Amino acid sequence: MSPLDHYGLDQHWLTEFEKLSRKTILARVVRVDRGEFDAITDSGIVRATGTGICTGDWVTLDSFRLVATLPRQTAIERASAGTTSDTQVLGANVDTVVVTVASDTALDLGRVERYITLAWGSGAVPVVAITKADSGSVNEELVLEAAPGVTVCSTSALSDGGIDSLTAHLHGTIALIGPSGSGKSTLGNALLGGSVFATGATRSADSKGRHTTAHRELVPTPSSGLVLLDTPGLRSVGVQGSEDAVASAFSDIDELAATCRFGDCAHEREPGCAVLAAVDAGELTERRLGNYRKLLRENAWATSRHDARARREKLREYKQISKSLRQKYAADGRTR
Numbered sequence: 001m002s003p004l005d006h007y008g009l010d011q012h013w014l015t016e017f018e019k020l021s022r023k024t025i026l027a028r029v030v031r032v033d034r035g036e037f038d039a040i041t042d043s044g045i046v047r048a049t050g051t052g053i054c055t056g057d058w059v060t061l062d063s064f065r066l067v068a069t070l071p072r073q074t075a076i077e078r079a080s081a082g083t084t085s086d087t088q089v090l091g092a093n094v095d096t097v098v099v100t101v102a103s104d105t106a107l108d109l110g111r112v113e114r115y116i117t118l119a120w121g122s123g124a125v126p127v128v129a130i131t132k133a134d135s136g137s138v139n140e141e142l143v144l145e146a147a148p149g150v151t152v153c154s155t156s157a158l159s160d161g162g163i164d165s166l167t168a169h170l171h172g173t174i175a176l177i178g179p180s181g182s183g184k185s186t187l188g189n190a191l192l193g194g195s196v197f198a199t200g201a202t203r204s205a206d207s208k209g210r211h212t213t214a215h216r217e218l219v220p221t222p223s224s225g226l227v228l229l230d231t232p233g234l235r236s237v238g239v240q241g242s243e244d245a246v247a248s249a250f251s252d253i254d255e256l257a258a259t260c261r262f263g264d265c266a267h268e269r270e271p272g273c274a275v276l277a278a279v280d281a282g283e284l285t286e287r288r289l290g291n292y293r294k295l296l297r298e299n300a301w302a303t304s305r306h307d308a309r310a311r312r313e314k315l316r317e318y319k320q321i322s323k324s325l326r327q328k329y330a331a332d333g334r335t336r
Ligand SMILES: Nc1nc2c(ncn2[C@@H]2O[C@H](COP(=O)(O)OP(=O)(O)OP(=O)(O)O)[C@@H](O)[C@H]2O)c(=O)[nH]1
Pocket: 131, 132, 133, 134, 135, 155, 156, 157, 158, 159, 178, 179, 180, 181, 182, 183, 184, 185, 186, 187, 198, 199, 200, 201, 202, 209, 210, 211, 212, 213, 214, 231, 232, 233, 234
């Protein structure tokens, strides 16, 4: 058995690899540093050079250099902070995204919805793991309302509680995402059955984490056939790229919207609005509707930023073409 088999190698990647040059070797990126990365190959972990890749990518290498990145099946992308339209890829080729919600901090449903939107947007399937069930309690009903259609499991890494039932909902490559201190690395270790990922105590005042995990790292489980991707806690989660992700994360509102009287109902004050009727009837909270609108606006803004960049690039290209045309005409003029 090749080490790659433990890192999620399957027929899909073999087929993709076979389409490419025979002179390269197949590898999966397990950790990225500046300009260099660790990758698992047939003969174990190697250090290679190359950029533009992310943990979880399947790549080809030649003499420890990146040659090609195989097309990603999924990618967890967040809008990066600041004014650029760049996105940051948090993990590639992830099958299940485990969103951690800690029992020892105040439940922030808006944040849960953000993480769920990010997860759906990646193409992977989200699962919510309520962590530290031994040291507090989270209203699971509220979490279920904020994550319709998503499995919610209550876990404790301390007492091993709920780990098996969570595992039953996981397959393939698993990314652990959630705020710092929410117990991602500890849960990862529980799934691995050992202390592989570093963990760190939270601040006693507010149970916030200290950003213990600094790297995204891929580690295979010894027996369950999973590959875990531990990630650093995120300070902000900007969503962008697809309205579909928002529609998936807010499938309840999406379904209601389909029954509004007007097809283009903005659910503001239109007559016959099924969304507003649900709020009136107490079936949908103002908070959730508000967050839905916010994420849609954010998405639209990110898309327009992206369009603006595309326009600038087109313009640059055009200028380049007209410059070379002018040079050509000038040269033609001289020869005539
Ligand atoms: N009681 C209890 N404590 C837990 C549990 N899971 C995690 N913790 C504690 O919570 C703290 C933070 O856990 P980490 O696993 O480091 O959190 P993290 O999400 O990886 O944090 P970052 O790496 O900073 O993003 C540590 O002190 C853990 O021991 C649990 O199930 N029960």
